[in-house]
Amino acid sequence: MKHILLVFTGGTIGSRAEHGTIDTDANAGFQLLRLFERHYADHGRIHFTCLRPVQILSENMHPNAWQHIIAGIESQDLSRFDGIIVTHGSDTLAYSAASFGIYFHGLNIPILLVSSNFPLEHQQANGLNNFICAVEFIRQQRQAGVFVPYQNPGQSMHVHIGTRLNSCQPLSSDFISVQSKPYMTFENGGLTPLHDLPPRHNPVSDLQNQFARLLLIKPYPGLNYSCFDLANVDAVLHDLYHSGTACASAQWSLANSLPAFCERCRQEGIPFYMAPAIKSAAAYSSTQQILDCGGKMIWNTSIESAYAKLGLAFASFTDIKTIDDFLSRNVAWEQV
Numbered sequence: 001m002k003h004i005l006l007v008f009t010g011g012t013i014g015s016r017a018e019h020g021t022i023d024t025d026a027n028a029g030f031q032l033l034r035l036f037e038r039h040y041a042d043h044g045r046i047h048f049t050c051l052r053p054v055q056i057l058s059e060n061m062h063p064n065a066w067q068h069i070i071a072g073i074e075s076q077d078l079s080r081f082d083g084i085i086v087t088h089g090s091d092t093l094a095y096s097a098a099s100f101g102i103y104f105h106g107l108n109i110p111i112l113l114v115s116s117n118f119p120l121e122h123q124q125a126n127g128l129n130n131f132i133c134a135v136e137f138i139r140q141q142r143q144a145g146v147f148v149p150y151q152n153p154g155q156s157m158h159v160h161i162g163t164r165l166n167s168c169q170p171l172s173s174d175f176i177s178v179q180s181k182p183y184m185t186f187e188n189g190g191l192t193p194l195h196d197l198p199p200r201h202n203p204v205s206d207l208q209n210q211f212a213r214l215l216l217i218k219p220y221p222g223l224n225y226s227c228f229d230l231a232n233v234d235a236v237l238h239d240l241y242h243s244g245t246a247c248a249s250a251q252w253s254l255a256n257s258l259p260a261f262c263e264r265c266r267q268e269g270i271p272f273y274m275a276p277a278i279k280s281a282a283a284y285s286s287t288q289q290i291l292d293c294g295g296k297m298i299w300n301t302s303i304e305s306a307y308a309k310l311g312l313a314f315a316s317f318t319d320i321k322t323i324d325d326f327l328s329r330n331v332a333w334e335q336v
Helices: 028-039 063-074 093-103 127-139 258-267 285-292 303-316 320-328
Strands: 002-008 015-018 021-024 046-051 083-087 110-114 145-151 157-161 184-187 190-193 214-217 235-238 272-274
Touching (some): 002 063, 002 127, 083 127, 093 110, 093 303, 110 127, 127 145, 127 157, 127 184, 214 303, 235 303, 303 320
Parallel strands (some): 002 083, 083 110, 214 235, 235 272
Antiparallel strands (some): 015 021, 145 157, 157 184, 184 190
16 A cells, blocks of 8 residues: 555646636545546555645745645655655646755655646546656655656656756647656656666755745846846846856946846845856856856756755855855756
8 A cells, every 4th residue: 555645736737627717626636536546447555645735726826835835745744655746737837846856855755746738627638647657656666856747748758857847838738857858758557767866965954944035037138137126035046048148248238238237236235146057168258247247157957946946045044155055066956
């Protein structure tokens, strides 16, 4: 018998479509269990303990909701369980997977986040298949960590490392891992690793179930930094173009220059970080200009994991050296 803690949080997998509107439904989670019993021959050997700490569509996700979910999980005697499954919507799935991956990096049982591209009653919904894969991952006693099983339409089922999952591709329901490298495939009931994972470091025992107030900025041509108010911001995280760059030129206006904005953050005492970028022997001149202005890079890490890690770091620690040491560590396979 395998004992699984099943945490319902809402999302499409926890929703119904009625009168042209999709919204969360308190009974949808139990519909998932009924479908599982109908399609999983050995369901009698799986025992679920169910929680519902929040019930929201995932576009409404907030770090405060992460705190409620984490608190709900930690309220249980986790030594009783072989694994944990969290049902979740797809819009913010990568951010939640990264947050739980970093926070629970020392947990000795697996956590799997399961979502669905359509409500479960839809004939093209992948939620049940994703859920069955999560159960099999726990049943086959795969390693501890946070993972996301997900089957893109028309493709094989993949298991992604939670801290390496990219947000859903625009105008589709497809998920890929960083560098298009998922952790496992799942076919015919078997899980096949695609690459090895290094041993995890000693856990950081003093992480708090809190998340700092971050300003996340995404680059685009013509971005005007004078639009941003830095009041009530603990740190700034700046997303980058795929080559690890952002506009460093003041040719068009000083308001478009990231080095100038970085200097403004320094003057106002707001720590400034950037991601994602691959650390290499050479960097573009624009990136080097920003680094020379005091910007710090969270190297080799997706923007979702950088956001989660930075939020936990600034909520848990007060010393900037401790924060930067934590950010440089590969605590949950987030660094590629």
